[in-house]
Amino acid sequence: MIIIDRSRCCYCGTCVATCPNSNLELIDACLTMNADCKRCGICANICPVGALEVVHEHRL
Template sequence: MCKAVFFKKLKYRRDVLGDVIVNKHKCLYCGTCVAVCPMDAIELIDKWVEINEDCNDCSVCAKICPVGALGGVK
């Protein structure tokens, strides 16, 4: 398996096992989560919210989201 495929699968696995997950059907792309993230781990990219590996699962973003689009922290 090539490295790109391996790391893509690994990222998906991390999302499922406990990192913050963005529900793109609920997300309004308002940027509130970006502003409150203490780790600067969230970016608005085009029409998508990207959460990088700096996320420490603090849930601040999930608590502040006005539509409840962030969750999945276990």
């Protein structure tokens, strides 16, 4: 899962431009992620303000 910290996001669009699967959208200053996200973490690594975080879900 990728968590978007909207209080930190500056809506620059860097993550949208770097997503290899085009799963992020920036519409009217609102960043959204669609359900097809592969959780590769590229967007979180490239975010200049650290507004994205990859949280790995562990199954027992």
